[in-house]
Amino acid sequence: MVKKRDENAQKEAFFNTTRAFKKSLPILMGVLMLLALADALIPKQAYRLIFSGNWFFDPLVGAAVGSISGGNPLTSYVIGGELRHEGVSMMAITAFIVSWVTVGIIQLPAEGLMLGKRFAIVRNAVSFCASIGIAIFAVLTIGIK
Amino acid sequence: MIKKIIEKVGVGGAFLFLAVMGYGILGIFDFVLLRDVVTVLIRLTVRIAPILLVVFVVMLLTNLFFDNKIVFRFLGKGSGFRGWTVAIVGGIVSSGPIYMWYPLLSDLKEKGMRDCLIATFLYTRAIKIPLLPMMVHYFGWDFTLALSIYMVLFSVVNGVIVQRLTQRGAEG
Numbered sequence: 001m002v003k004k005r006d007e008n009a010q011k012e013a014f015f016n017t018t019r020a021f022k023k024s025l026p027i028l029m030g031v032l033m034l035l036a037l038a039d040a041l042i043p044k045q046a047y048r049l050i051f052s053g054n055w056f057f058d059p060l061v062g063a064a065v066g067s068i069s070g071g072n073p074l075t076s077y078v079i080g081g082e083l084r085h086e087g088v089s090m091m092a093i094t095a096f097i098v099s100w101v102t103v104g105i106i107q108l109p110a111e112g113l114m115l116g117k118r119f120a121i122v123r124n125a126v127s128f129c130a131s132i133g134i135a136i137f138a139v140l141t142i143g144i145k
Numbered sequence: 146m147i148k149k150i151i152e153k154v155g156v157g158g159a160f161l162f163l164a165v166m167g168y169g170i171l172g173i174f175d176f177v178l179l180r181d182v183v184t185v186l187i188r189l190t191v192r193i194a195p196i197l198l199v200v201f202v203v204m205l206l207t208n209l210f211f212d213n214k215i216v217f218r219f220l221g222k223g224s225g226f227r228g229w230t231v232a233i234v235g236g237i238v239s240s241g242p243i244y245m246w247y248p249l250l251s252d253l254k255e256k257g258m259r260d261c262l263i264a265t266f267l268y269t270r271a272i273k274i275p276l277l278p279m280m281v282h283y284f285g286w287d288f289t290l291a292l293s294i295y296m297v298l299f300s301v302v303n304g305v306i307v308q309r310l311t312q313r314g315a316e317g
Contacts, residue, residue: 010209013208013209014205014208016208017201017205020204020251021204021248023248024157024247024248024251025157026154026155026158027161028244028247028248029161029164030157030160030161030163030164032193033161033164033165033168034167035189036182036185036189037167037168037171039185040178040181041178041182073271073273073276074276077276077283077284078283080283081284084284090284090288098292101270101271102267102268102271104243104244107244109160110160110244111244111247113156113160114247114251115250115254116254118311119264119307119311123267123303123307126264126303126306126310127268127303130268130299130302134296134299137291137295138292141291141295142287144288
């Protein structure tokens with residue numbers, strides 16, 4: 001009797017998980033398609049042309065570019081490292097690599113559909129501001145330019 | 146027409162349909178570019194497939210062993226310090242792209258997980274332990290350490306602000 005109840009609970013858990021997963025799959029596939037499109041359309045060298053060397057605007061631009069980019073965070077470190085060689089300020093690079101992973105404009109529709117529109121907009125907006133805050137704090141703490 | 150499509154295939158299906166339409170339009174104007182994009186898409190899909198499997202297993206295990214009461218105790222209103230710890234550590238140790246975790250979080254949210262803990266979990270996912278050596282290589286130990294500490298601190302600040310702005314109150 002107990003065994004049968006366990007079996008039923010397992011079946012129900014599997015059914016519920018599959019149903020939730022099936023519901024999410026089209027959205028995940030759509031996000032992947034958009035990311036692939038962005039990855040193929042935006043050349044890696046384009047990032048280098050965006051920064052002007054301005055201490056006020058560069059962190060803002062860094063956070064904005066990081067927000068619309070996506071993919072493996074490793075790519076953001078590589079680009080950040082290259083930008084450092086080019087003389088771009090560490091504050092801009094930090095804002096760029098932090099927003100790369102914490103803000104997702106490409107994923108925003110999917111996040112809104114699954115976690116709520118208001119939650120997704122607020123979370124991404126707050127994360128955008130936080131990426132600039134973290135950049136300022138981290139760079140001031142270490143004392144590098 | 147859009148309403149009819151959404152009614153027929155759901156919001157997710159309509160979103161996928163729009164993405165496929167975009168690919169179709171790109172193919173008409175630049176077939177070579179479309180081929181490149183599809184190659185990137187295949188590479189991405191192959192890379193995330195194992196993580197998707199992990200997410201499915203985690204979801205199955207939570208459905209099997211955690212009922213709404215347990216989730217609510219650990220991640221719901223009144224979960225306190227334990228809830229924040231679970232969200233921070235969970236975010237740091239979780240792997241794969243952020244969007245892979247939406248289905249699980251959506252499921253947990255329905256069971257009572259607070260917005261602030263979801264936001265904190267999503268934020269601390271930015272700290273990637275396997276990638277830290279690479280960050281040290283590019284930016285040095287001191288910077289990596291300072292950035293990681295600030296990320297954890299800001300994840301809590303982020304969670305609190307998100308909770309307040311989603312108008313569910315500080316306690317969720």
